Amino acid sequence: MIRIVLADDHRIVTDGLAQILSYQEDMEIAAVVEDGDRLCALLQTGIEIDVLVLDMSMPGRTGLDLIKHLNRHWPKLPILVLSMHPEAVYGMRALKLGANGYLTKDSDASQLVRAVRQVAAGRSYASEALISQLVDSARGAPNSDIQALSDRELLVLQLLASGSSVTDIAERLCLSVKTVSTHKANIQRKLGVVGTAHLVKYALSYGI
Template identity: 40%
Template sequence: MRILLADDHRLLRQGLKQILAEEFPEAEFAETGTTRETLERVRQQAWDVVLLDIFMPGRNGLEVLDEIRQSDKPSPVLVISSAPEEQMARRVLKAGASGYLNKQAAVEHLIQAVKKIATGGRYVSDAMAERLAAEVGRTGGLPHERLSGREFQVMQMIVSGKSLKEIAAELSLSVKTISTFHTRIWEKLGVKNDIELVRYAIEHRLEENSSA
């Protein structure tokens, strides 16, 4: 089994490796700390499981997930994050992930998730599975679920207090492009200004600091 650990926190990668090596002693591990390194490794070869921190510095994590899915050597991805499961699970599953696991999950859940995904399955917690099952047949959804990966990222940065100019510089995009995202976010969420945007984000636990 080949497992790629993609997280910008070295101590976390080492902890994950130690846990998984005990359960899968024959596994081959590799580590990456940036989105660029991660994409380079998945382009080089297929992995049985990629454990991906969706909020690594650099490119938007959902875009990275999409690139992994569309690569010549697609690998199943288990997204790991400290963001609340109800906030991110649906989004990453729709983007092509094979599972979602909160970083605070118990060790046995981590092992269960890796085993299931490595054999072609999907993984979410039992509680999340019940929520998803209850939603089958329903129409619509929450407004923020309509945001693209980049729009979601820009929304979080606006809510954190960054200006459009600061966001543009950080994402290496033009201010005009960020302004367009800003307008789309307002339209999709049905808000009229950034005060309402912040209120919406807090109500739905979408703030950037809840996703570290």
């Protein structure tokens, strides 16, 4: 039996996922958590998990930072990212940080089931497009502007696009306002845009 933990802060999403996965004879939902802190607390209990289905955008510790934290403290934990964010932006980063698979939320149920089974079996799961992106990266092909951003810069861009101010971001990430402002300046330089409005427009064009 494949024991699955769902980590997503939207109840309608976890209810739907639980219905799809529980319908499979070889799968069961071991737990559902709504944020990164609760997920870490659950893992500290020593719960047995075959696959963690992880959303990238939850309250508290989240996204790429959360994947990095999970891989550092629970390196054998099989992680399947299920995200609304496009794989072209986040997929390769998530896999490089330790995720075992990446799937977008517009995927159909059969893809989800197949991905869970592959990750539970110790294999990786990625779409053909993401595999192609990984191959191009390994060959040293030029990255897009968005791939030139560091993981922290990408998170700052995501938060700016969601309407957070520099001060809000500093508080959330436990950084100084000066540090966040420096990240913002670096993002603008790398993307070749000036001003928050243009940054938001750029981010939205990538589905961030």
